[in-house]
Amino acid sequence: MDTDLPLRARGSWDRLDNATRRALEDRASTVDPTIRERTSAVIDAVRRTGDAALIDMARRFDGATLETLEVPRAEWDRALAALDPALRQSLERAARNIATVHRAFLPTITRSTPEPGITVVRRPDPLGRVGIYAPGGRAAYPSSLLMGAVPARVAGVGEIIVCTPPGPDGRPADVVLAAAALANVDRVFAVGGAGAIAAMALGTASVPRVDRIMGPGNAYVAEAKLQLVSAVAIDAPAGPSELLVLADASADANTIAREMLAQAEHDPDAAVLAVIVDHSATSSLATRVETALQTQLASAPRADVMRAALGARGGVVHMTSMDEAITFANRWAAEHLLLLVDDTQRDRVLAALRNAGTIFVGASSSVAFGDYMTGANHVLPTAGAARSYSGLSTLDFVRWTTWQEVTPAAAASLSADVGRFADAEGLPAHAATARTWQTATPVVPANTQPPAASADRAQMPDAVTDRLRFARALYDDVPLYDPKRAPVSLDLTDNTNLWGMPPVAEHTWRSMPVARVTRYPSLYAAELKEALATFAGASPDRLVTGCGSDDILDSAMRAFGEPGSVVASSEPSFAMIPIFARMNGLRYVGIAERADQQPDLDALLAANPRILYLCSPNNPTGAVLARELLERAVREAPGVVFLDEAYAEFAGVSAVDLAMRVDNLLVIRTMSKAFGLAGLRVGYGIGAPALVRDVEKSRGPYKLNAMAEQTALAALQHDMAWVREHVALAVQNRERLAQALVQRGYTPLPSHANYLCVPVSNAVAVGQAMRARGVAARPFPALPHVGDTLRISVGPWPLLEQLLTAFDDATQEVNG
Structure with a gap:
């Protein structure tokens, strides 16, 4: 042991005098009166x-x-x-x-x-x-x-x-x-x-x-x-930087010394303490740590600051039990806590550590990484404040509004109890107010309608029995689209971006000038077309925008479909295609896909379609359309080919290059999925100038609202790094989820989108059982060549862990 090393404390914690213990534990700064x-x-x-x-x-x-x-x-x-x-x-x-x-x-x-x-x-x-x-x-x-x-x-x-x-x-x-x-x-x-x-x-x-x-x-x-x-x-009261290293005999002395000195260089008043759990009376690891500190100090650029910090509030001490060390760590409540223990101890110790600004787990989890790059916040409580304060987070930038609503019937049931409470507290006006509702019954005020049961679900029936004498007959069998998406705690049914909005886009949306709302938007979103053209590798005259890709599909069917002509689509695929066809007076023909999840192109072409709809990656299977099949479809189709690329960013392949060379291919895309803008409804199509011009005629002006256009523009101009990063995360978590399901004995279909399609017996019942547990995945019963499946949207891994728990419980309940 090198006694020249300036340390405020060394040796067994039990043998330290009270003054030394107080110097280490009482880190609250006394403010200089000056x-x-x-x-x-x-x-x-x-x-x-x-x-x-x-x-x-x-x-x-x-x-x-x-x-x-x-x-x-x-x-x-x-x-x-x-x-x-x-x-x-x-x-x-x-x-x-x-x-x-x-x-x-x-x-x-x-x-x-x-x-x-x-x-x-x-x-x-x-x-x-x-x-x-x-x-x-x-x-x-x-x-x-x-x-x-x-x-x-x-x-x-x-x-x-x-x-x-x-x-x-x-x-x-x-x-x-x-x-x-x-x-x-x-x-x-x-x-x-x-x-x-x-x-x-x-x-x-x-x-x-x-x-x-x-x-x-x-x-x-x-x-x-x-x-x-x-x-x-x-924010939380802040003082000089501090580090507590909690280590057992498996830790490396050089790592401990390096981390202590990294924090000591902040400030002469920094507090750096290593607590080593060792059952012996003396700790060989503690001795090695002191030696490593001395060696590293010899070449440290800020050695003077480090020595001052070690001498005032530094220590290398050892304790005889991990439980004693945990109790001390929770009392000390460090700004930074570095946990260096054997893997067999790690989870138990980590769960028991309750008071720290942030905890770094393992030798490679250097505090420096958290200071700069992991994404966790480095604005943390010091001087023991971590017993009651947490690190800076988004919670610090919001305030909470609580609102409450009581129906007339509920008011009647509450009135007697509330009246008794108010009488007991000597507040007669409170009691009288409550008792006013004692005989109330539920009433719907005149000239109002009761609220819809869910803002996300259509409330009208699919068929109206009293048909209007002037209604169009073709609308008699057009159902209202309703995916039965009742609200749940975790909804993984719609394949949207569960990481949220791109940051600059979000700022643009939140700070939209009032004039953007009070005036009409641009006629055909010319500025957004320029940005989309750059992103997609096209020219602006080959772009058409719309209120979501649905709007493009609907407008394109209206533009190119003659009454009674055929819209052919491979099945399963996007559920709105047959509805759009019927809405526009067209005849829908669905052809089951092949066993390899590719469209049966011979059968589709045999239907002589005016419009041939294909989807890549396909929804719900996630399969990418083979390029040779697409090129054959474009060559041989008697009409126009629609290629829905809503999930193209996750697949990394696109047919925009083909749309630039032919006059009968319309590639349809969206900013709802990878870009996280589903609620703003921004879709676009890419094709030959004459093709998109006819779609634009059918679509009409002002279809993209000003907030949507400006927010989408901000995302394309400033947020592409964010978009690419979260696409990569979605792909990574998709594969991780697939592996977790394989380990459970399931075989998800190969997917190139931000979802998985998982064959599951009794998928509808399993989906209902999952909903009862607050988690939603979308069932697809009896898919061709596959059978019952659940389609699961991919998001942050903690959400997918919730999904897996609900999935395990639901499949056990339904299928045993």
Whole structure:
């Protein structure tokens, strides 16, 4: 053991004196009275003179002469453009991961019905405006800006402003400005320290008042937050960085030392402690850790800072039992906890660790990865605050609205009990109000209709018995499309993007100017056509847009189908095709697909179709259409071929190139699936100019609303990296889900889409049993050559784990 190594504590925890234990455990900072007084003076100055005080502070504290506090967006963009390409790639990767992780943990609306007729709903509403503080001074921290701004954007905050100190030239650090551009914040101000916190909390002529302030800072920043907590919400109290390593004898000494020094280099006041579980009186691993610390310190660039931290709040101690170490860890409540234990212990120990800002599991899970790149937030509680606070998340950027509704019948049933409660509390007006409803009966007010049972389901019957004398006869047997998609906790029936919206698209949608709503949209979405053409590899004159791909299909059938002519389709396929055919006075012919899930092209062509509909990847099987069959269909079909490519992004293949060379192929695509815009209904078709022109005539003007067009445009121009990333995730999770089902004895059909089609006996009954458990997958009974199947949409893996649990229980219940 090297006694020259500065450590506040070493050896057995039981043998440490009380003063040493207190030094390690009591990490709460005692505020220097001078800091408190100076911070109070700064806040008072900002309250009194606003911008003038901030400009004066920039001169005195930062050596900067400012003419204006706000940094123009053009300067952020220049900083981003000038950034080292490798560093920019790293920042972009970090931002993507932060967005992905925080989107997965978004709070959702929750509804409860404790009794019939009583509805209580809790809804997360994004904050209107938040402020992110990005530290400057001795170092710039773009990671902290991303950790605050990206989750705020994901949560849907209306406006995000950033305050960060100016340099001597009056500009914040370029890398911070570049991060602001990447995070798509709304405004940046060259304001630092306690003055920035006061400006955001109180508001000035330039800096708007915010609803909440996030982000780390020095002692003055932390003190300003505490002094202004009655004026603005803040994040968790923050202090110097800290790390607790909880290890057993299987851990590597060099890894422990390396992680301790990485946190010690932050600050002389950082707290770094290794607790090693060893049943012996002395720990050989503890000795090796001390040796490794000494060796690594010898070549460390920030060795002076590290030595100061180790000497003040550092330790390598050992305990004799894992349970004792767990109890200590939960009491110490570290900002970062690194768990290095044998695999046989890992799950038990991890489950028992309840108080930590974040836990890193295993030697390769370096704290540095979490600081920058895993997507988890690095804004974490310190000084034991993790006993009651959590790390920053999307929850910090919303407030909860609770609303409740009581029907007249439920009011009557509640009135007596509520009256008794109110009498007991001496509130007679409350009692009288409740008792007013004692004899009430359910009443539907005049001139109103009862609410629909579900906004997602058609409520009209498929057939109307009192036929109107002027109705078209062909509509007599046209059913209303109804996929029976009643709401459930986890709906995996519609193949939409369960990761959410692309971030820039979401911001565009949430911040849409009122004028976009009060005025008509563009006639034929010309600007969006340009962007779609670039994405698809076509030219704008070969594009037609519509209200979802359904609109394109319907309009194209109307454009090219003569009354009574044939629409032929392979089956199974998209359920709306026969409905669209009948709606347009066309005759539908369905031909069962071959055993290899390819269309029976001979039979389809024999039907002499005016319109031949094909789907690739096919819905619901997920099979990709063989290219040679498509080319033959285009050569030999007597009319036009529709190729539905709703899921093409997941397959990685497309026939757009063929549509560019022939005049009878219309490729139909959507932004509902890979792009996560199903609710906005953006579809498009690609084909020969004359072909799409006729579809456009049939479709008519103004079919794509302004919000949909602008949001889709933002996704295509700014969110393609996000789209590609989540397509890859969907494919990865599809294969992982397939493997999990194979292990259960099932054989999913090979799929190239964002869903799996799984042969299951009694699929309808299994689907109903799953719904009873709050999970929905779509049953397809008696598919040709396959039999009963369930189609399961793919999403984030935690959702698929829920699916598998419900699937296991339901199949056991139904099929035994």
